[in-house]
Amino acid sequence: MTKAQKYSLIGGGLFLSLVAPFLLPQLATQLTMLWLMVVFALTWDTLGGQMGYNSFGNILFFGIGAYACAVLQRDLGLDYFIGLAVGLAFAGVLSSLVAIILGFGMLGLRGHYFAIGTLGLGIAAGEIAGGWDYVGAGSGMVPPLYPTALAGRELFFYFLMFALALATFFILRALYATKFGLALNAIRDDEDKAEAMGLQTTQVKSFAWAVSALFLGIGGGLAGNLLGFIDPRDVAFAGATFGVWMVLMAILGGKGTVWGPVIGAVVFHITQELFWTYLLGWQRVALGLLIVAIVVFFPNGILGTLREQRPEWFGEKVEERA
């Protein structure tokens, strides 16, 4: 792929993203969810792909964000849009703080121990939220309603989520290009070596989780408002759906790259929506089979497989450079 081809592809994608909600207004919510999926996959990949720590608990930060935003919106009594802005900022910051605190304990666990440890996070949080009256306990929370006098609710959330996905993409891409990004990869390849070379691995790992939690928390705040209802187990801490999908989308697209999770999220979300439309009743079976197929046939993801087949598209020189 030449540079020109690449940029026209990206430009085309951007253009489509801008006009899609106008062309397909009846799909606006699904399209907004698509950008949430992109945020899910990208933020999961920070630890899972770049750093080699498979987290099954990232849904925690999404759920905290959803609740934190809604609680502030409810209790501050501000104008809707100001309340939403404050709520989203708080959602991101609180999720990050939780990631830092959890990180110092959990990121000391290696390999499978970390993965299994994080599995419990979402489940525990769902139970806590489901029993806590302050956040509506089992009946969940309804965030304040978008002003009825104003039109364009769908478009408003679509473009907010789109902006979040873009910000996540560009900020992560910029971070991966720094020393920090290389430190993540070093931890992935050999953490003992990284320690022996004096890298501040504990700080690096916690910071990485905090960055990922920041975007997830904001995404949670937005999603709560978009869906209009926060169920503790089926929305906020939906480990069996959102929590698993994060992992799958990143793997499907290609771990450890910036475009992989984006491609994985788009392919996965569209496939999933098609299953719901055309295989109603069987959509979960189909999804299960898709998951198996992903792991069996695309262990390196779409990008990883392409890279093996067509290394020249990635500007890789296979032979040595003198």
Added chain:
Amino acid sequence: MSALLKVENVTKTFGGVVANRSVSLEVHKGDIAGLIGPNGSGKTTLFNSIVGAHPIDSGSVRFEGKEISRLIVPTIARRGLIRTFQQTRIYAEMNCVENMRISAPDARGSVLSLLSGFSNQVDIRAEELLDFVGLASKRFLRAGSLSFGQQKLLEFAMALMSEPKLLLLDEPTAGVNPTLINGLIDRLVRANKELGVTLLVIEHNMRVIMNLAEHITCLAHGEVLAQGSPQEVRDNPSVVEAYLGVSA
């Protein structure tokens, strides 16, 4: 002159196995010191004890006069005491240049200081050192795709990149193509003389260590068997016996 590294009466046991028993040794600034001994005599264990990879049972390790035996690995590394691994450890999925960049001293700063790109000086230094170990033409290859010997050379270059005051090398010539060993020894000496890096080298190859080191410690069954100049150690009857007893 006070020692750069002073190990005193270090004992380390694994369950019932005494891997190091009351081991003492000193390395002076500017030295090339050797550590020899038959397989399983506790050489790697002593390295691990020095760099903080495991807690020692008793004894003291001082670096630049300060006790380090209770510090953790990265803290000790940041003070300028760097080790390489017997099994060789590099970042396999990264290319050689990236391996070098992340080994530079400025990669050891706080996470906030890492949020910027690489300086030109780092890249220039990385090129120089890759050239120094003869890997310049491989610099954009995945480190994991290099041969074992080349990975050893890369690991050595990474260690130099980190600008250590003291470098502990665990069998740097093991697995290196015999035709390259003389070149490698030459580079160890140059790192010592030109870059001013003090070296403590574990080496199985007697010919290599006798030519390289100015001062040698020989371990056997976890204890210091002999210490002194290469000549003294080689002529020590118990060293001869330990080596012949094991490998003959």
